[in-house]
Amino acid sequence: MSDYLDTARRVILTEARGLTLLADDLGDSFARAVDLILAARGRVVVSGMGKSGHVGRKITATLASTGTPAQFVHPAEASHGDLGMVTQADVALVLSNSGETPELADLIAHTRRFGIPLIGVASRPGSTLLRQADVALVLPAAPEACGNGIVPTTSTTMTLALGDALAVALMEHRQFTPEHFRTFHPGGKLGARLAKVDDLMHRDMPLVGEDTPMTEALLVISQKGYGVTGVTDRAGHLAGIITDGDLRRHMDGLLDRRAAEVMTPAPRVIAPDALAEAALAQMQDSKITCLFAVADDMPQGILHIHDCLRAGIV
Structure with a gap:
């Protein structure tokens, strides 16, 4: 049992160090990403493949529930017609740890063709995604918690935290109140607590x-x-x-x-x-x-x- 606990503590501390690096590395690009989203007349279109996609769905839900209209578009489905969901009024938030995920190519090209603002999140500054992005949010170099660098752990945790940071920064700028929050949370425990x-x-x-x-x-x-x-x-x-x-x-x-x-x-x-x-x-x-x-x-x-x-x- 002690081995299990040792592993759990190692994983959590490794990811915590990654979050500390992320907080320390945030700069002007984060502020520019917030301004880009605030200037959009449409939605934040979030996309990512694999684990990044799962994280992207959670970020989408957090944005939408805190006053920033958002939708998730699966990159593979985007190549088969769902690019029509991404309009010139939107801003794209695209997630990829490597920045070279092939399934994202058509979505990235679509944003460039139609002048749709693109915010890229990846760990490699020279990657295709970040080179093409209007705003590049670079994840700091931090070891994955699995110990061998192949299981997305620290990287996905940092991406999720970055999404939360964007959502809360936007929420505070819009002076999002508990009453606004209840509008999007009429059910469940949160809705009950905020009922009048x-x-x-x-x-x-x-x-x-x-x-x-x-x-x-x-x-x-x-x-x-x-x-x-x-x-x-x-x-x-x-x-x-x-x-x-x-x-x-x-x-x-x-x-x-x-x-x-x-x-x-x-x-x-x-x-x-x-x-x-x-x-x-x-x-x-x-x-x-x-x-x-x-x-x-x-x-x-x-x-x-x-x-x-x-x-x-x-």
Whole structure:
């Protein structure tokens, strides 16, 4: 088992040293690559063969999810019609460790023929890809973690990190916010964490007026199924809330009272544009099961703790 751990640590440290070299070697070409992408009216077309292709697909997904339109074009498919996907409005980001991958030839030629900006990523400055590129991003000379230099390991890790660096630099320049991020991540854990109260709340709220007899208020509580009702003043502002705790405290003569006499005034509320995650935290801290969403003192909806849990917010 110790041999396995020794190998794992050697691989990780080797790749970490490659990333350090990459960070140290970054220069003006990286900034020019970012400017080239920002100037494009179309998409970033990412391409690569083999392991570079797999890395390219991940870079494409990262770009697209952080506000930079991107698509992956397989170089072999490009030679059989998919070059039509690459337009003069685009910028090409082509990956190849050697810079001499033969399957990339037609794609490179297409970018040169139609004046499509080309960013090349490779480890050999004199390679065909980097000589043809408008911006050459050179991977530093770093040993592969396999120990014999034949398995793409350090090189693919550096390429992936370089793609992440491009995506984040573009994201920060565009002032990409969590709300923008949620637009591209509506599902899964990320989407749940970024959901807003407005996305989950119910607009058909249990509400009664301050002068409503408790006989009617009890019907509203029972019909709506939240175990509570909001109480509004004459202007429609949320003045209070009636919970089962309020009912127990006013049990003596309850049916002879009006809503304003039973309610808890100034209840805890939350804004509709607040994160649902924040609403859940507030409900858990206060040991309550519902929150009214309020804007300008006017109730907009009601959020139950089960709505948050069903959405995957935990």
